[in-house]
Amino acid sequence: MCNVNSRIRVYLINMTVQRRGVKPHSKNPENSEIEKKIKRAYAQRQVSSWRTNLTSVVLVLVLVLVGVTGLVLWICFSWSHNFTHTLVSRNEILTQPRVFNIECSQDYKKYKHFAGCTPSKCGRAISDSVVSLDEAQKLRRLAERGLSLAGSDGGASILDLHSGALSMGKQFVNIYRYFKNEIRDIFTEEDFELYSNVRNRIQAAIAETFGLDSQQMYLTKPTFFSRINSTSAKTTHDEYWHPHIDKETYGSFDYTSLLYLSDYGVDFGGGRFVFMDAGQNWTVEPRAGRLSFFSSGSENLHHVEKVTWGTRYAITVSFTCDHDYAIDNPSLA
Ligand SMILES: O=C(O)CCC(=O)C(=O)O
Numbered sequence: 246m247c248n249v250n251s252r253i254r255v256y257l258i259n260m261t262v263q264r265r266g267v268k269p270h271s272k273n274p275e276n277s278e279i280e281k282k283i284k285r286a287y288a289q290r291q292v293s294s295w296r297t298n299l300t301s302v303v304l305v306l307v308l309v310l311v312g313v314t315g316l317v318l319w320i321c322f323s324w325s326h327n328f329t330h331t332l333v334s335r336n337e338i339l340t341q342p343r344v345f346n347i348e349c350s351q352d353y354k355k356y357k358h359f360a361g362c363t364p365s366k367c368g369r370a371i372s373d374s375v376v377s378l379d380e381a382q383k384l385r386r387l388a389e390r391g392l393s394l395a396g397s398d399g400g401a402s403i404l405d406l407h408s409g410a411l412s413m414g415k416q417f418v419n420i421y422r423y424f425k426n427e428i429r430d431i432f433t434e435e436d437f438e439l440y441s442n443v444r445n446r447i448q449a450a451i452a453e454t455f456g457l458d459s460q461q462m463y464l465t466k467p468t469f470f471s472r473i474n475s476t477s478a479k480t481t482h483d484e485y486w487h488p489h490i491d492k493e494t495y496g497s498f499d500y501t502s503l504l505y506l507s508d509y510g511v512d513f514g515g516g517r518f519v520f521m522d523a524g525q526n527w528t529v530e531p532r533a534g535r536l537s538f539f540s541s542g543s544e545n546l547h548h549v550e551k552v553t554w555g556t557r558y559a560i561t562v563s564f565t566c567d568h569d570y571a572i573d574n575p576s577l578a
């Protein structure tokens with residue numbers, strides 16, 4: 246194509262020169278100067294046409310790249326959505342506990358067996374009728390008061406009424422030692438009664454669901470209030486979002502329960518609880534008064550999504566079958 250064009254151009258040059266009455270390819274210096282100019286102009290036009298072609302190619306490549314990236318992102322998004330299911334959404338109110346039975350892992354075999362308590366029937370359950378909204382709101386105020394005394398530098402902060410541990414900066418203090426008698430200005434006997442009462446009902450619900458003897462279950466540590474916001478964690482113990490198995494993390498746990506004190510999507514964003522099965526995730530959306538409980542072995546690998554805004558309050562209430570790891574209800578005495 247370019248060759249044909251150049252031939253036509255040379256022909257036109259010759260015709261121009263002939264029309265001016267000059268012999269083509271004449272040795273006349275004036276004519277050769279004109280030829281040079283025309284050739285230079287032609288060369289410039291060719292360079293600019295290559296540039297235009299190159300720009301078009303780059304543009305097409307960029308468009309293709311953007312298209313492919315979009316497609317990959319879309320596939321990834323729909324893939325992760327297809328495999329994440331909502332077990333219970335915040336908007337639903339469960340009138341009946343929602344129970345999912347799962348085969349127990351081998352984890353419990355590594356520990357002493359306690360008939361009537363050690364998990365032989367495993368699973369997960371969610372109930373909105375063990376704790377009332379009013380009770381959850383009272384417990385949330387208790388948590389707000391306690392955690393307002395200190396708190397971690399970022400991520401999760403905890404308050405353990407049993408041991409007295411409260412996050413403060415990058416470490417913990419013991420509220421009973423730190424605040425001494427002033428603690429009675431912060432918490433009341435009624436607060437502690439409510440806490441113990443709620444704990445008893447949680448224990449009964451777990452026993453009923455898994456067919457256990459409630460008398461053989463003991464509260465164990467850590468049992469604590471948590472407050473999570475979107476600030477970034479400064480220490481590893483304030484990083485709450487890692488997938489984990491409670492039995493592995495805490496040893497004594499046989500049954501874990503979580504009582505939510507605030508609402509997903511209203512009080513905070515992110516922060517859903519996620520059960521992680523092979524290739525599938527199941528989320529529990531917190532709502533104030535919602536109780537979620539499960540056997541603590543690797544059949545219930547889980548994590549909490551990062552909180553993106555607002556503040557999330559919850560209580561982790563843990564049970565063991567081993568009396569050696571039992572803890573008492575907290576008291577102000
Ligand atoms: O707060 C939650 O939803 C889960 C907390 C948790 O996984 C734990 O305390 O082990």
Ligand SMILES: [Fe+2]
Pocket residue numbers: 489490491501547
């Ligand atoms: Fe956990």
